[in-house]
Each structure stands twice: as structure tokens, then as C-alpha cells.
Amino acid sequence: xxxxxxxxxxxxTYGIGDQVRGxxxxxxxxxxxxxxxxxxxxxxxxxxxxxxxxxxxxxKLLLDGQQRMTSLYGVVRGRPPKFFDGNAQAFTxxxxxxxxxxxxxxxxIKMQDDPLWIDVTDLLSKGQAVP
Numbered sequence: 001x002x003x004x005x006x007x008x009x010x011x012x013t014y015g016i017g018d019q020v021r022g023x024x025x026x027x028x029x030x031x032x033x034x035x036x037x038x039x040x041x042x043x044x045x046x047x048x049x050x051x052x053x054x055x056x057x058x059x060k061l062l063l064d065g066q067q068r069m070t071s072l073y074g075v076v077r078g079r080p081p082k083f084f085d086g087n088a089q090a091f092t093x094x095x096x097x098x099x100x101x102x103x104x105x106x107x108x109i110k111m112q113d114d115p116l117w118i119d120v121t122d123l124l125s126k127g128q129a130v131p
Contacts, residue, residue, distance in 0.1 A: 016090040020071045021103045024094065024120065028101070037064035078121040094120040 026033050039061045043054035046061055062069060074080045074091030093106035095117045103120070104111075111117040 016067075016071070016086050017105060019067060020075065020090050020094060021105065023068055023071050024075065024096075024103050028096075028103070033068060034065065036062060036069075039063050075121055076124045078125065092121065096120050096123070 023033060040058050041061065043057060043059040046054055046059050070081060070084060071091075074084070074088075075094055078092050080086070080088050080091050090105075094103060095106055095111060096103050097114075098116045098118060104117075106117075
């Protein structure tokens with residue numbers, strides 16, 4: 001049985017906020033967001049990021065699509081993966097406006113008294129937007 005891991009990379013930081021918002025906008029509008037490139041290799045030759053060790057045998061390493069998977073994981077869970085070392089707020093404050101159908105990061109003056117802005121993490125993790 002294969003194990004999935006992120007490959008080790010020296011390129012761990014990137015401008016995540018705009019990419020997270022753009023990814024969710026593209027998914028919402030059913031635009032293509034690209035594929036995933038996976039490499040199956042022996043675990044003893046693999047370098048990876050993330051929790052735990054690699055079990056003996058074949059491991060599948062994600063070569064392309066790491067930022068998209070990190071963004072999806074972070075917004076759904078409301079926190080980044082443990083190996084992420086960027087701005088964690090990019091995963092905890094994404095909102096969606098029900099009328100204008102736009103995504104944006106929480107801005108108290110603009111959003112706090114407008115019930116049409118819903119928390120995307122609450123919606124995805126709990127099945128409802130909590131006011």
C-alpha cells in the first residue's frame with residue numbers, strides 16, 4: 001500500500017493570500033485549477049515534508065499541486081499543515097459574499113455587520129456558516 005507525502009522543497013514560502021482567494025474563486029466558478037503531478041518511488045530514496053516517517057515500500061510524492069493542496073487543507077481545517085511556515089491567517093479568515101459571489105479575507109469594518117459574508121472554513125468544516 002502506498003503512502004502519500006509532500007516532496008521536500010526549498011521553495012516553502014509564497015504569497016499565499018491571493019492564491020488562496022484565487023483558488024477558491026476558480027473552484028466556485030468551475031474553472032480549471034490544474035492537475036496534480038505524483039511520483040511513486042521507494043521510500044528509502046525519498047525526501048519529504050510533514051509528520052511522521054515514511055513506511056518501507058512505495059511512497060507517492062506530490063511534485064506539482066502542493067500549494068493548491070496546502071490551501072485546500074488549510075481553509076477546510078482552519079489551520080495550515082504543521083510543516084507550513086507562512087502566514088497562517090490566509091487559512092482562517094476567508095469569507096464569501098452570498099450576493100456578489102466574491103471571496104475576500106476578513107475585514108471587520110467591511111464585513112462584521114453584513115450577514116451576507118460567510119466564513120468559508122465554517123461552511124466547509126461544519127456544513128453551515130456560523131454567524
